[in-house]
Amino acid sequence: MKLTMWTYEGPPHVGAMRIAASMKGVHYVLHAPQGDTYADLLFTMIERRTSRPPVTYTTFQARDLAGSTADVFKTACRDAAERFKPDALLVGASCTAELLQDDPAGLARTLDVGIPVVPLELPSYQKKENWGAAETFYRLVRNFTGGLERPTEIAPNSCNILGPSALGFRNRDDVTEIRRLLTANGIDVRVVAPLGATVADLARLPQAAFNIVLYPEIGDSAARYLKKTFGMPFISTIPIGVGATHTFLREVRALAGLPEENPVGEAEDRATWYARSVDSNYLTNKRVFVFGDATHAIAAARIAHRELGFKVCGLGTYMREFARDVREAAEEFGVEALISDDHLDVEQAIIEARPELVLGTQMERHIAKRLRVPCAVISSPVHVQDFPARYSPQMGFEGANVIFDSWVHPLMMGLEEHLLQMFRDDFEFNDQAASSHLPAHAPEEPVRAAETVVVAEAPSVADSVWTSDAERELRKIPFFVRGKARRNTEIFAARKGIRPITVETLYDAKAHFAR
Amino acid sequence: MNKPLVSCEPGATIRQRGQHEVFCGLTSIIWLHRKVQDAFFLVVGSRTCAHLIQSAAGVMIFSEPRFATAIMEERDLAGMVDMHDELDREVARLLERRPDIRMLVLVGSCPSEVIKFDLNRAAERLDKRFGSKPRVLCYSGSGIETTFTQGEDNFLAALVRDQQLHGASDKVAKLVVAGSVADVVEDQFARLLDDLGLEDVVFLPGRSSDRLPKIDPNTRFVLAQPYLGATAAALESLGATRINALFPLGEEGTTAWLKAIADTFGVSPARFAAVTEAPRRRAVEATAHYRSALQGKRIFLFPDSQMEPSLARYLSRELDAEIIEVGSPYLHREHVAGELAMLPPGVSISEGQDVEIQIDRCRAAKPDLVVCGMGLANPFEAQGIVTKWSIEFAFTPIQGYEQAGDLAELFARPLIRKAMIASDCSVSRRVAP
Numbered sequence: 001m002k003l004t005m006w007t008y009e010g011p012p013h014v015g016a017m018r019i020a021a022s023m024k025g026v027h028y029v030l031h032a033p034q035g036d037t038y039a040d041l042l043f044t045m046i047e048r049r050t051s052r053p054p055v056t057y058t059t060f061q062a063r064d065l066a067g068s069t070a071d072v073f074k075t076a077c078r079d080a081a082e083r084f085k086p087d088a089l090l091v092g093a094s095c096t097a098e099l100l101q102d103d104p105a106g107l108a109r110t111l112d113v114g115i116p117v118v119p120l121e122l123p124s125y126q127k128k129e130n131w132g133a134a135e136t137f138y139r140l141v142r143n144f145t146g147g148l149e150r151p152t153e154i155a156p157n158s159c160n161i162l163g164p165s166a167l168g169f170r171n172r173d174d175v176t177e178i179r180r181l182l183t184a185n186g187i188d189v190r191v192v193a194p195l196g197a198t199v200a201d202l203a204r205l206p207q208a209a210f211n212i213v214l215y216p217e218i219g220d221s222a223a224r225y226l227k228k229t230f231g232m233p234f235i236s237t238i239p240i241g242v243g244a245t246h247t248f249l250r251e252v253r254a255l256a257g258l259p260e261e262n263p264v265g266e267a268e269d270r271a272t273w274y275a276r277s278v279d280s281n282y283l284t285n286k287r288v289f290v291f292g293d294a295t296h297a298i299a300a301a302r303i304a305h306r307e308l309g310f311k312v313c314g315l316g317t318y319m320r321e322f323a324r325d326v327r328e329a330a331e332e333f334g335v336e337a338l339i340s341d342d343h344l345d346v347e348q349a350i351i352e353a354r355p356e357l358v359l360g361t362q363m364e365r366h367i368a369k370r371l372r373v374p375c376a377v378i379s380s381p382v383h384v385q386d387f388p389a390r391y392s393p394q395m396g397f398e399g400a401n402v403i404f405d406s407w408v409h410p411l412m413m414g415l416e417e418h419l420l421q422m423f424r425d426d427f428e429f430n431d432q433a434a435s436s437h438l439p440a441h442a443p444e445e446p447v448r449a450a451e452t453v454v455v456a457e458a459p460s461v462a463d464s465v466w467t468s469d470a471e472r473e474l475r476k477i478p479f480f481v482r483g484k485a486r487r488n489t490e491i492f493a494a495r496k497g498i499r500p501i502t503v504e505t506l507y508d509a510k511a512h513f514a515r
Numbered sequence: 516m517n518k519p520l521v522s523c524e525p526g527a528t529i530r531q532r533g534q535h536e537v538f539c540g541l542t543s544i545i546w547l548h549r550k551v552q553d554a555f556f557l558v559v560g561s562r563t564c565a566h567l568i569q570s571a572a573g574v575m576i577f578s579e580p581r582f583a584t585a586i587m588e589e590r591d592l593a594g595m596v597d598m599h600d601e602l603d604r605e606v607a608r609l610l611e612r613r614p615d616i617r618m619l620v621l622v623g624s625c626p627s628e629v630i631k632f633d634l635n636r637a638a639e640r641l642d643k644r645f646g647s648k649p650r651v652l653c654y655s656g657s658g659i660e661t662t663f664t665q666g667e668d669n670f671l672a673a674l675v676r677d678q679q680l681h682g683a684s685d686k687v688a689k690l691v692v693a694g695s696v697a698d699v700v701e702d703q704f705a706r707l708l709d710d711l712g713l714e715d716v717v718f719l720p721g722r723s724s725d726r727l728p729k730i731d732p733n734t735r736f737v738l739a740q741p742y743l744g745a746t747a748a749a750l751e752s753l754g755a756t757r758i759n760a761l762f763p764l765g766e767e768g769t770t771a772w773l774k775a776i777a778d779t780f781g782v783s784p785a786r787f788a789a790v791t792e793a794p795r796r797r798a799v800e801a802t803a804h805y806r807s808a809l810q811g812k813r814i815f816l817f818p819d820s821q822m823e824p825s826l827a828r829y830l831s832r833e834l835d836a837e838i839i840e841v842g843s844p845y846l847h848r849e850h851v852a853g854e855l856a857m858l859p860p861g862v863s864i865s866e867g868q869d870v871e872i873q874i875d876r877c878r879a880a881k882p883d884l885v886v887c888g889m890g891l892a893n894p895f896e897a898q899g900i901v902t903k904w905s906i907e908f909a910f911t912p913i914q915g916y917e918q919a920g921d922l923a924e925l926f927a928r929p930l931i932r933k934a935m936i937a938s939d940c941s942v943s944r945r946v947a948p
Binding site: 001002003004005006007009010011013014033034035036037038039040041042044045046048049050051052056057058059060061062064065076079083094095096099100123124125126128 | 533534535536537538539540541542559561562563565566567569570571580582583584585586587588589591592598601602604605608609625626628629630657658659660662871889890891892893894896897
């Protein structure tokens, strides 16, 4: 057993639901107990969809267990096929039904429902949501491309986009942005899947020259299968950030046999100039902690470092499947990658890294709020506010513009930061008050005593004693770097055997470490 | 406004089996952990259970929630480890982190029940091991056993049973008001009951994990919520007697509820009238603001919390709405008999659900307002059918006199909103001089 306060990913059948809900004409019959229909809300409330997800649940109850839950499942299958008339039926079990061992695959085979049935084996006690989505997408692709031949004549500039899905972080606008960019650059986008695709579209996948995997956690296994079976090459450079978008377009153009030249669309890039403008000078070396799914975390760390001039002080992911990629990326920034799906570990790592900005998921918002550190959301899991009405891609040049705004927004603005340092005791403008442009983000009162367990100020290095003068002096340092200063001073004092820590020690340590 | 009470047996109940679009009992943790402030709710279940609770509660930014899930893993199921040892270890870890917890509640889920994990035994063992510091209780919130608010029912029943095992506090309870209501509602009820001259009134659950006062054959109890079948049975097993009443929704319901209590304890009619007169007048006045929005409106209620019969009675009698169908996940015949008797003839009552068929029935009836869960609400809205999402009735103070207007507003709001947004707002009010 594992104690879990928050979970970064849902169970694998939620991943399968995301694929079914992304596509058209695919219905999912899920053997699950009463109550598992909560997952519908993810789509109707968080993503604000206008229709119910195409999922039929058997919703068995305790009294059904005495009888035949297999019959309940068969009835649900027949009714769903008849009522919704889908082009294909996905069948599978949720975690409780997995324990019953009714074998949805076998049962569905016996049912002649007159349409293709794709059975799913999703081990709920081992795997999680993204794995479930990837596996479901792979099964569907395999099922509907199986036995097909690749056409002899294929336009070299034709491609498919794989990976975008329902409940994916900003997938809706990313697809729009990337499709627009590709089209402008002379690429013919054939099928986007699973988002918006039909099973007939899946059968058309082998007709394109190559694949673009925008979200490897969902599209990777299908892309590998298409490469192995049909020899289709694929690109998995993720076009998040200006640099990555340039690389991505260069690679795509090369693969499509187009001449190497500046990509169409770069004129829309304002993020590069914004980051260069003197106003952004104060962003230099701001310490940033990055956590999320592997794709977004790696992309965010690179943007933070190379495009915004932040200092990456932590990088991690909750996706073990992509741990190697994140470890490699972390090496670039000289930090050790955090691979964990335990949000308490993440909290501890954030406390230790003492960032000035946290880029993470909905869970890191909780942590950052408690530690009073500015935070921006870069990855799933996210809540309803991160399925915005406005156009807000993360990918492509417009995505880079969106990222610039949303990451810089939570930080205290430059002039305010200066004034805070110069005049510390202003009655309305002090470091207990939040940034003046962020009224909504201000914690109104300290965290309630009953809920305080880990102290916001992390435990000091053992045995360090501060004189009261030194403590007072420490408080003159702006709050967003104060934690770092305290820790550095304590490390410095411990190394030199200094006790107690005086004002002198504080400044000695400052000189020793620089900022 | 209030029509004369016509006692009528509604038509045959529609009983249906099929897909149930409802929450499981685990969801009740979301309000219970706020109500009982020193309790911690630990679900023994799967990742699905953890995902459910955080999807429902995740928008609340807690630095440290008072609920968690012990997620069962492959090795637990394969019997490679003893699940009881595993649970003990995780509980020890939790208590180390949260030494302030005074009551630990183990909550059973579908997976733990399907594999027949004995949570009762685990709770007893842990309670012994920690010397009741914290005390350890358990109840089932699984979807196979419970629907939404029934989770609270099982929790309260477990609190009552705890008295049999561990005794009670020194206090004596003459009247137990069972069912969690918002703190502000509880305070109002306490004031009213005090004004009626009642002593030794106990609210279940209390705001802290203190042991229950003594419940014995001298105790009377009244339900403030309609979903408390198991709790009522547990109280009755200690000898307590139920006061039969309507549920305290709206002016009429609240008055009937208080009257049943007052009559039980021999409060004089004069005193009752004196205490309730002003709040009754206020409740009628507040409700009247919204009658025009709801009068004659045809309302269809999907099953969710078992509060539906009471809500329908209130809508029909105090707001003059027309009720098409009252769905309830479960009908405790005895407890809601009064509510059902007050519905006008012709109202369909349905127990259980086959959601697709019920949706067909609902669409065919062309209602003006559909009370339903969040999985159905937006899809209905997108088809032009106005909805009121039902989970809000569990999370909003709606009981009692002072909330009667708020309750009406909950129903009126989506209709008012529709009218507002539909009206043409494009013309600028600013006119050049």
